[in-house]
Amino acid sequence: MTHSELIKQLFLSFHSKDDDAFMQAARAYIEREKRKKHTIVAKDLEKALYQTGSVSRGQKRFKSNPPIPRDTEKGFPLLEIQHFDVDFEALLLAERTKSQLERIMLEFKDADVLATYNLEPKKKILLCGKPGTGKTFSVQAISSILHIPVVYIRFDAIISSYLGETAGNLRKVFDFIENGTWIVLFDEFDIIGKNRDDHHEHGEIKRVVNNFLQMLDNIKGDSLLFAATNHQNILDTAIWRRFDAVIDYELPDEATRQTLFEHYLKPLKRDKNLNISxxxxxxxxxxxxxxxxxxxxxxxxxxIDHRDTLSADDLESAIVQFNRREQVKRGNV
Ligand SMILES: Nc1ncnc2c1ncn2[C@@H]1O[C@H](COP(=O)(O)OP(=O)(O)OP(=O)(O)O)[C@@H](O)[C@H]1O
Ligand SMILES: [Mg+2]
Incomplete structure (x- = not known):
């Protein structure tokens, strides 16, 4: 096929949402570049084509997504699809934590190779650690790197609904997940543990939580599942053993705190006497x-002071204000 015929083929397949035809035309185009010894262009195009992890994992990207499942009673959405463009480098973590995340992504990308040895990538990951240490942010960064949207599970909508509906809601959510390749985030996951142990609650909640754990055990498909919590002590062993990996997030050390200050203060020039260290x-x-x-x-x-340089006082006042806020939070005021 000529150059313009191939481009036309790409356009047509895009228009008819035909993933297979699109891939065929794209590959033919890359082969054509290779034959013409345009090796750098061919490599670049290949990278762009296969970077979209979802395509290589067999998901039909062009087919429109199935409708978002909703609570039957009130019509609230039970999940949200979120797209991110977060730079992995902006995520500052202990070396150990970061390499655990990288390993998860490598296993995910190499699922086909692992399968030839009858092995599976880690798919259910529990992220724990103090608030604000980057658990949710990590999932957003992974979604950006793998080019797979996040399915954010709305536990509030699932659980707060009329109890009789909850099991049905969960089924709808799992059906949705199993029908695609997603980065699934069960954020604030401790709600599950909390309800399981709450003796004041009606027995039905316990049943629903057990139901959820069973669905988690039997989940099918290629999705990568993350559960995040800052109350890991609430989760019992029955919940822990459902996960293939547990990643804990620590508070940053002094060097990392310095890098974080530098990173987040970058938008403005800094006064010479402003001492970040x-x-x-x-x-x-x-x-x-x-x-x-x-x-x-x-x-x-x-x-707001119309200055283009950050002064030492700007930073100091912000720290004082923050400390005051913390004291109020702890009830020391
Ligand atoms: N390790 C980090 N490196 C750089 N920025 C971070 C990091 N952790 C958090 N941040 C910044 O703080 C914001 C809030 O962090 P995030 O929501 O990921 O915390 P979390 O661990 O999920 O907290 P919580 O337990 O309260 O849900 C992020 O969007 C990001 O801007
Ligand atoms: Mg979070």
Whole structure:
């Protein structure tokens, strides 16, 4: 086929949402470039084509998504589909945590190779650790790298509905997940553990939670599932053993805190007497989300003051304000 015929083929297959025809035309185009010894272009195109993990994992991207499942009673959506473009480099974690995440992605990408040895990639991952340490952010970064959207499970909508509906709601959610390749996020997962142990609750909730765990055990498909919690102590062993991997998030050390301050203060120039290493030293116990909040507050002080340089005072005031807020939170005021 000529150059223009191939391009036309690509357009037509896009229009008719025919994934197979699209892939065929795209591959033919790459082969054509290779024959013409345009090796760099061919490699680049190949990379772009196969980067979309979902295509190589057999998901039909062009078929429109099935409708979002909703609570029968109130019509609330039971999940949300979210798209992210987060830079993995912006995620600052302990080396051990980051390499665990990278390993999960490598196994996911190489699922076909593992299968030839009768092995499976890790698919159910529990993320635990203090608030604001990057659990949710990590899932967003992984979604960005793998080019697979996040299915964010709305536990509130599933569980708060009329109890008789809950089991049906869960089935709808799992049916949806099993019909595609997704990064699934069960955020604030402790709600499951909490309800399971709550003796004041009606026995039916316990039944629903057990039902959920069974569905989790038997889930089919290629999706990568993450559950995140900052109350891991609430989860009992029966829940823990459902997961192929557990990744714990630590508070950042001094060097990481310094990098976090630098990263989040980057939008403005900094005054010479603004001492970031001092701020990093004094912020022991703060999470990356706390540091981000302080940095944003400091930046805003300079901006609303129409200054293009951040002063030492901007940062100091933001830290004082943050500490005050923490004291209020702990009831020390
Ligand atoms: N490790 C990190 N590196 C860089 N930025 C981070 C990191 N952790 C958190 N942040 C920033 O803080 C924001 C909030 O973090 P995130 O929602 O991921 O925390 P979390 O661990 O899920 O907390 P929670 O347990 O309260 O849900 C992120 O969107 C990001 O901007
Ligand atoms: Mg979170």
């Amino acid at each position: 001092q701020a990093a030293k004094q912020s022991n116990g703060l999470s990356p989300a706390d540091i981000k909040m302080i940095a944003i507050e400091a930046l805003k002080s300079a901006i």
